[in-house]
Amino acid sequence: MIYNFTVSPDFGPEKLPGWYIFNTWLQKALGETVHLEVYPDFKSQREAIKAGKVDLIYANPYDASMLVREKGFISLAKPKSKSDEAIIAVNAARGVCSVEELRPGITVAATDDPDVRTMGMILLEPADLHPGNITLELCDSYVLVAKRLFNGEAEVGIFLAEAFDELSSVVKSRLRVLVQSEIQVVHHSLMLGPALAFQRDRLRNALLEMSSSTKGCEILRGLGFDQWEPVDQEAVEFMIDLMDTLLV
Structure with a gap:
């Protein structure tokens, strides 16, 4: 049987080779055939999840609610x-x-990443900005x-702070950071389907x-981090409740 694995579309293109290498490691670790399917945007990935075409996913926080409460996924590690x-x-x-x-009336550029966009709008509240008095411009990438x-x-x-950090030094030199969130409990995680x-x-x-x-460390560095840690189900439920509250 072939199982399908996918990753949240919000990672930079430079991480794609790392995920393919991870997928090779994954097949050896499981002793199963696993196909990595990369979707170009959140909409197409969510359609695949709803259609039951995803068995394993490195998921963004926004999709955690649907994955856990509607599709029966389990969060393994982050x-x-x-x-x-x-x-x-x-x-x-x-x-x-x-x-x-x-000031109201400005245009705000963002991606179709609901959790990041929601946190961003909260950061704009000191200027009395909200969806009703700005123009939101959605982009395919950061x-x-x-x-x-x-x-x-x-x-x-x-x-997304991580995506900003990965921009080239030339690009970042032309940008000024006004503020960064410090919520600390919102994260991506690797989730396993039924x-x-x-x-x-x-x-x-x-x-x-x-x-x-050594090999495992090399693979992890290709993904942009050093180590996995287990995710407690209670912590996952707390994060889901928090995201639901923020998105209201």
Whole structure:
């Protein structure tokens, strides 16, 4: 039987080879055939999840609710000491130095990443900005968010902090960070679907042992972190409740 694995579309293209290498490791760890399917955007990935075409996923926090409560997925592990945070940035040439200087009517560029976008809108509240008095410009990637700022097509950009850090030094030099969230409990995690539930303990143990070998450490570095750590189900439920509250 072939099982399907996918990853959240919000990672940078430079991480794609790392995920293919991880998928090769995954097949050896499970002794199963696993196909890595990369979707171009959140919409197509969610359609695949709803259609039952995903058995294993490195999921963003927004989709955790659907995966756990509607599709019966189990959260196995997450990158150690890493959380999802949002950054508000502007074109450095504009002279804006604080969120409070922003005014209603501006255009805000963001990706179709609901958790990051929601955290970003919370960061804009000190300027009394909300969806009703801004224009939201959705982009396919964080590089395109930056491009909107450079071209004067948006006054503000909302970035996943990790994605912002991965932008080139030239791009970042042209941007000014106004504020970054510090929620700390929102994170991506590797989640296992019902069809692979029988492999739960085997895979969790293999993930937690990856960092104990040289090869495992190399694979993890290709994904952008150093180690997996287990995810407590209670913590997952708390994160889901938090995201549900923020998205209301």
